[in-house]
Amino acid sequence: MRLLGLLAIAVLAAVAGGAGPALAAPGTTTPTSPSTPPKSSAPAIPETGIPLLDTLLNSLAGNLGGSSAEADTRQMIVVTAPKANDTSATLTGFERGADGSWKPVIGPTKAFLGSLGMGEPKDNVYRTPEGTFGLDQAFGRLANPGTKMPYKKVDRQDWWDSNMKSPTYNTMVRQAKSPGGDSENLYDSGPVYDYAVNIAHNPQRTPGKASAMFLHVTNNQPTQGCVAIDKELMRKVLVWLDPAKHPKISIGVNQAGPPASSAAPQSSAPNSATPNADSPAMPGADELTQLLGQLTSLVPSLFGTTTGS
Incomplete structure (x- = not known):
């Protein structure tokens, strides 16, 4: 799950790096004060200056990063x-x-x-x-x-x-x-x-x-x-x-056991397609799919374009 989160963040960061300078108004960049260091051992995600993208990045980190206490x-x-x-x-x-x-x-x-x-x-x-x-x-x-x-x-x-x-x-x-x-x-x-x-x-x-x-x-x-x-x-x-x-x-x-416990019944995710029996579900896949879907719909607005019908 953490690897998926890092890969997705890398993709998003690349988009931010390319789109950010083009969208920012010249001479209006304001330095942001450092935020309080997170309790988690995971590195903080820097702000891109693009409000929509920053919101999506924060959502991604929150859904996939997990807290150090939970991981421990x-x-x-x-x-x-x-x-x-x-x-x-x-x-x-x-x-x-x-x-x-x-x-x-x-x-x-x-x-x-x-x-x-x-x-x-x-x-x-x-x-x-x-x-x-x-x-x-x-x-x-x-x-x-x-x-x-x-x-x-x-x-x-x-x-x-x-x-x-x-x-x-x-x-x-x-x-x-x-x-x-x-x-x-x-x-x-x-x-x-x-x-x-x-x-x-x-x-x-x-x-x-x-x-x-x-x-x-x-x-x-x-x-x-x-x-x-x-x-x-x-x-x-x-x-x-x-x-x-x-x-x-x-x-x-009806509390299930901890993730990946063979002794606990696994509940099916709501509103999701039936997984292929030959390919086990990937942890965090639903959250990643939803967030990348949001990113896909966000990209045109980042570059000032519209999607064709």
Whole structure:
């Protein structure tokens, strides 16, 4: 996919290099101030000075370039249910090998969701967040089972702050008294927190968008928005998780496994022709085709010509 993006960008850059000087008004070139360096390790695409082409280039980079975090992800937990209001789901852990292929290494197993299923997370609404999120912090009432994740063995002075008016909202805090609101004592909450890992669905800690969403041990009942699985399997998940592999959790309706995983069903792309069985689909081909189609329609305007009928 990255190679396709680079090839397409090279073609577009060549067009920009030839057409740009001819279209720019003499003496009106204004230097552009450097933009903030992107977080991705991919090189920034320079502006051509042609607004339409710059928009297309940015779209191409956004669709095909991908973020470095996504490219670095080598562990993915997929949680899928047939309907958004289902209170149980199937959880499978996948790992990407050196050859780039994904293989299931944990599960599939039953998981419990919020009592309102999955969707947009909100405080005081028992709904599991839908989307793909990082896994950043583990904790438990029991000793570290051997995880490589940052792990905290909690006691009665450890709380998860769910007070929307608190400056430490949606973080673990250590203090004698509750931070207030719906904050949870991570020890007194019981065996469900024997092992847990935070689902970083609200890293900006925006009040109202929910806090304390974890993957944790089940009590065989729907949750208040977390994802819950069998205790022994939760211990196995923690031992497996490795922050160096940038683990993520993906939660959704009929959620497929990671790309190129032979264990996951592959959904057909909408509004696309049936692929030839003898030629496998190329990753990113649909996006590339659409963007190059836009480029084709753009070229006449770049050179001040019109297409014939």
